[in-house]
Amino acid sequence: MRATDVIATKRDGGELTTAQIDWFINEYTADRLPDYQAAALLMAIYLRGMSRRETVDLTLAMAHSGDVLDVHGDVDFAIDKHSSGGVGDKTTLIVLPIVVACGVPVGKMSGRGLGFSGGTLDKMESIPGWRAELTTEEFLRQLRRHGIVLCGQSANLAPADRKLYGLRDVTATVSALPLIAASIMSKKLAGGADGVVLDVKVGRGAFMPTVERAVELARLMVQLGEDAGKRMVALISDMNQPLGRMVGNALEVKEAIEVLRADGAPDLRAHCLAMAAHMLVLAGAAPDLVNARDMCQARLADGSAWDKFCLLVRVQGGDVRSVEKPTLLPTARLVQPVPSPHAGFIAAVHADKVGMASMALGAGRERKQDQVDHAVGVEVLVKVGDAVKVGAPLFAVHANDPERLVPAHEQLLSAVRWSDAPVKPLPLHYDVIT
Amino acid sequence: MRATDVIATKRDGGELTTAQIDWFINEYTADRLPDYQAAALLMAIYLRGMSRRETVDLTLAMAHSGDVLDVHGDVDFAIDKHSSGGVGDKTTLIVLPIVVACGVPVGKMSGRGLGFSGGTLDKMESIPGWRAELTTEEFLRQLRRHGIVLCGQSANLAPADRKLYGLRDVTATVSALPLIAASIMSKKLAGGADGVVLDVKVGRGAFMPTVERAVELARLMVQLGEDAGKRMVALISDMNQPLGRMVGNALEVKEAIEVLRADGAPDLRAHCLAMAAHMLVLAGAAPDLVNARDMCQARLADGSAWDKFCLLVRVQGGDVRSVEKPTLLPTARLVQPVPSPHAGFIAAVHADKVGMASMALGAGRERKQDQVDHAVGVEVLVKVGDAVKVGAPLFAVHANDPERLVPAHEQLLSAVRWSDAPVKPLPLHYDVIT
Numbered sequence: 001m002r003a004t005d006v007i008a009t010k011r012d013g014g015e016l017t018t019a020q021i022d023w024f025i026n027e028y029t030a031d032r033l034p035d036y037q038a039a040a041l042l043m044a045i046y047l048r049g050m051s052r053r054e055t056v057d058l059t060l061a062m063a064h065s066g067d068v069l070d071v072h073g074d075v076d077f078a079i080d081k082h083s084s085g086g087v088g089d090k091t092t093l094i095v096l097p098i099v100v101a102c103g104v105p106v107g108k109m110s111g112r113g114l115g116f117s118g119g120t121l122d123k124m125e126s127i128p129g130w131r132a133e134l135t136t137e138e139f140l141r142q143l144r145r146h147g148i149v150l151c152g153q154s155a156n157l158a159p160a161d162r163k164l165y166g167l168r169d170v171t172a173t174v175s176a177l178p179l180i181a182a183s184i185m186s187k188k189l190a191g192g193a194d195g196v197v198l199d200v201k202v203g204r205g206a207f208m209p210t211v212e213r214a215v216e217l218a219r220l221m222v223q224l225g226e227d228a229g230k231r232m233v234a235l236i237s238d239m240n241q242p243l244g245r246m247v248g249n250a251l252e253v254k255e256a257i258e259v260l261r262a263d264g265a266p267d268l269r270a271h272c273l274a275m276a277a278h279m280l281v282l283a284g285a286a287p288d289l290v291n292a293r294d295m296c297q298a299r300l301a302d303g304s305a306w307d308k309f310c311l312l313v314r315v316q317g318g319d320v321r322s323v324e325k326p327t328l329l330p331t332a333r334l335v336q337p338v339p340s341p342h343a344g345f346i347a348a349v350h351a352d353k354v355g356m357a358s359m360a361l362g363a364g365r366e367r368k369q370d371q372v373d374h375a376v377g378v379e380v381l382v383k384v385g386d387a388v389k390v391g392a393p394l395f396a397v398h399a400n401d402p403e404r405l406v407p408a409h410e411q412l413l414s415a416v417r418w419s420d421a422p423v424k425p426l427p428l429h430y431d432v433i434t
Numbered sequence: 435m436r437a438t439d440v441i442a443t444k445r446d447g448g449e450l451t452t453a454q455i456d457w458f459i460n461e462y463t464a465d466r467l468p469d470y471q472a473a474a475l476l477m478a479i480y481l482r483g484m485s486r487r488e489t490v491d492l493t494l495a496m497a498h499s500g501d502v503l504d505v506h507g508d509v510d511f512a513i514d515k516h517s518s519g520g521v522g523d524k525t526t527l528i529v530l531p532i533v534v535a536c537g538v539p540v541g542k543m544s545g546r547g548l549g550f551s552g553g554t555l556d557k558m559e560s561i562p563g564w565r566a567e568l569t570t571e572e573f574l575r576q577l578r579r580h581g582i583v584l585c586g587q588s589a590n591l592a593p594a595d596r597k598l599y600g601l602r603d604v605t606a607t608v609s610a611l612p613l614i615a616a617s618i619m620s621k622k623l624a625g626g627a628d629g630v631v632l633d634v635k636v637g638r639g640a641f642m643p644t645v646e647r648a649v650e651l652a653r654l655m656v657q658l659g660e661d662a663g664k665r666m667v668a669l670i671s672d673m674n675q676p677l678g679r680m681v682g683n684a685l686e687v688k689e690a691i692e693v694l695r696a697d698g699a700p701d702l703r704a705h706c707l708a709m710a711a712h713m714l715v716l717a718g719a720a721p722d723l724v725n726a727r728d729m730c731q732a733r734l735a736d737g738s739a740w741d742k743f744c745l746l747v748r749v750q751g752g753d754v755r756s757v758e759k760p761t762l763l764p765t766a767r768l769v770q771p772v773p774s775p776h777a778g779f780i781a782a783v784h785a786d787k788v789g790m791a792s793m794a795l796g797a798g799r800e801r802k803q804d805q806v807d808h809a810v811g812v813e814v815l816v817k818v819g820d821a822v823k824v825g826a827p828l829f830a831v832h833a834n835d836p837e838r839l840v841p842a843h844e845q846l847l848s849a850v851r852w853s854d855a856p857v858k859p860l861p862l863h864y865d866v867i868t
């Protein structure tokens with residue numbers, strides 16, 4: 001087989017065979033094909049698209065490019081979730097303990113933040129001592145013994161995706177739906193999932209700008225997973241404004257604790273209950289969504305979800321006292337409110353702007369190698385639809401560096417739109433794709 | 435400026451600015467952009483195309499990526515020719531001496547053969563002692579003193595084209611018209627041409643398979659040249675069957691000598707007169723094509739074109755006796771006729787098959803680093819439209835290696851088609867683009 005023939009086939013709008021896709025991915029992962037040939041193929045895929053069959057083949061080739069985890073010695077059904085990323089999205093921190101408390105063990109691999117999107121591992125690492133990196137043996141042992149794991153991806157999980165993702169990033173080929181879908185689903189398949197609940201975010205703070213495009217991506221991923229024999233469901237959820245009230249690492253842990261121990265922000269609580277309920281249904285632990293939701297609320301109410309969170313902290317080396325008493329978590333030196341310069345109804349709180357303000361305070365990364373400051377971030381005190389008076393606090397900025405206060409303040413004000421007429425609140429979810 | 439923004443603009447079907455094109459070509463030539471970003475841009479250009487303005491900008495950026503020759507100290511008007519390559523195409527060896535004998539000095543850079551297409555320099559190098567590689571200083575001095583030069587491209591002529599061509603070859607992005615046109619024209623502009631006569635071949639033995647596509651490429655190159663302030667004309671010429679009678683290096687020199695000293699093959703002679711006449715008109719040395727053609731025929735008849743050929747051989751170190759007495763040129767040990775197995779009218783002599791047979795005998799290169807055998811090749815004894823009897827010679831194979839005779843014989847027979855009904859001869863030219 002010759003790389004130029006594979007490239008030319010896709011260039012001319014043809015369908016690649018399973019053998020061509022397997023060969024290209026294997027050779028590229030093994031460094032036997034140069035980046036420039038992969039770059040030409042990626043651009044051809046970007047512009048010519050891929051059939052459903054090709055996308056499944058690409059996903060499977062990428063999933064099998066490294067280790068494939070098999071957890072069936074330890075759990076009957078491996079349920080997983082995936083969020084396409086957003087601002088204030090601490091869903092995993094809440095959903096995992098709930099589902100585990102409902103009797104469904106979960107071992108989940110997660111990622112770090114880049115750009116204005118936060119990362120689950122960065123958030124958990126604001127808990128002193130908590131360790132994100134586990135070996136495969138530690139992962140499996142903890143899953144068997146405690147039924148709950150949250151950790152980083154093992155180095156040899158879908159190495160083809162790692163290599164291709166790096167190349168897409170520098171060749172303007174990131175935003176092609178088949179490539180996005182294959183990237184996400186290959187990692188889920190390599191992680192051994194039997195079922196996945198996808199949380200596809202849409203809006204200003206999400207990768208997908210429109211509901212149409214988010215639905216298209218979600219459908220493709222659901223199809224991919226089902227073609228690979230998995231149970232799939234996707235929620236299309238709003239990311240025009242941040243989820244919940246907190247943006248920043250320790251701040252988001254504190255908010256997750258609020259939901260687990262008390263009520264927390266209504267939108268965040270409702271979103272987590274919906275995600276957890278879908279996971280229970282997919283895993284066969286509840287007959288339907290209504291029953292599943294009741295189970296989840298009961299496990300929140302009786303404290304058993306909270307216990308599972310403490311277990312997750314403890315078994316991975318974290319200081320449980322700091323989550324029992326969150327004032328022990330990293331705390332910023334300066335907290336400054338951002339008062340509203342106008343009266344009216346809140347028409348927008350642009351999630352991307354809030355995410356960038358938080359990143360500029362030090363909570364996120366511009367480049368992979370950057371360090372994050374766990375203490376800093378933004379408290380979001382208004383939601384779209386709220387009525388505010390002049391001087392009412394819109395945000396509270398949590399900073400360690402006084403010089404970063406003013407730019408964050410300005411960035412946050414630029415995130416808000418006011419309206420004289422009443423504004424309808426944003427929906428939490430736009431669609432469910434099964 | 436960021437490479438990904440340039441790539442994304444073309445990916446989305448936008449028009450690149452002059453500044454974007456200049457920047458990308460400069461950075462890539464200076465090895466400050468990686469091959470994979472250039473590969474992604476090439477595929478985006480392949481699939482999205484380029485406007486006329488973009489193609490001119492690309493051509494100029496590539497032309498100025500290295501040295502640009504200025505011959506105006508030595509000649510008033512620099513006339514050049516370019517052939518898109520074919521089988522049996524020894525046109526330059528005949529046209530150059532004719533034009534120079536008509537009083538128009540010509541300094542021409544040429545190339546070597548690859549695949550089944552022959553290269554002018556390889557042909558000339560079958561003359562013992564003749565040297566193709568000249569420094570820029572030698573080139574200019576010889577042009578001033580003798581008015582005739584034929585040599586290889588200087589190393590720093592359009593280095594962007596050299597780098598991009600190598601990359602196109604391995605990323606399936608060769609056959610995009612704007613990239614082909616920019617590659618050819620950038621070298622002509624860097625070589626300092628004021629006017630170019632293009633010989634765009636079409637058919638089985640050419641890069642362009644159809645007249646439509648050849649005309650499209652020719653129009654684009656004529657436009658490009660004119661937009662860059664040059665005088666341009668393009669002949670669309672047949673390459674379904676080989677040009678003339680001889681294919682192979684020394685064999686083609688011998689055939690060129692025949693045309694210059696006697697009559698030679700009618701098709702070859704007619705094509706060379708047409709090319710030379712267009713060059714004279716573009717250079718302003720003749721008022722029109724009819725006059726120009728008369729001048730060329732007179733210079734052939736009075737022996738002055740032949741004298742210029744001998745001058746070209748002598749000043750570049752070649753042995754003039756070997757062209758005066760062509761039996762002294764490299765000669766193959768074995769000459770074997772290929773008799774016709776059928777009677778009828780010749781319906782096709784596929785130039786590509788003849789070229790491959792010649793290459794298999796050792797006359798051409800499969801890879802750049804291969805050596806060529808100057809003595810071997812194929813004599814083509816029939817043209818489309820000829821009537822043949824069973825046993826009449828179709829070809830004569832000139833070989834040095836007896837083991838290569840049988841495969842060449844078979845390859846050559848597969849090149850021929852017979853018809854019971856009379857067949858019209860192929861036209862020499864399909865169109866002239868001005």
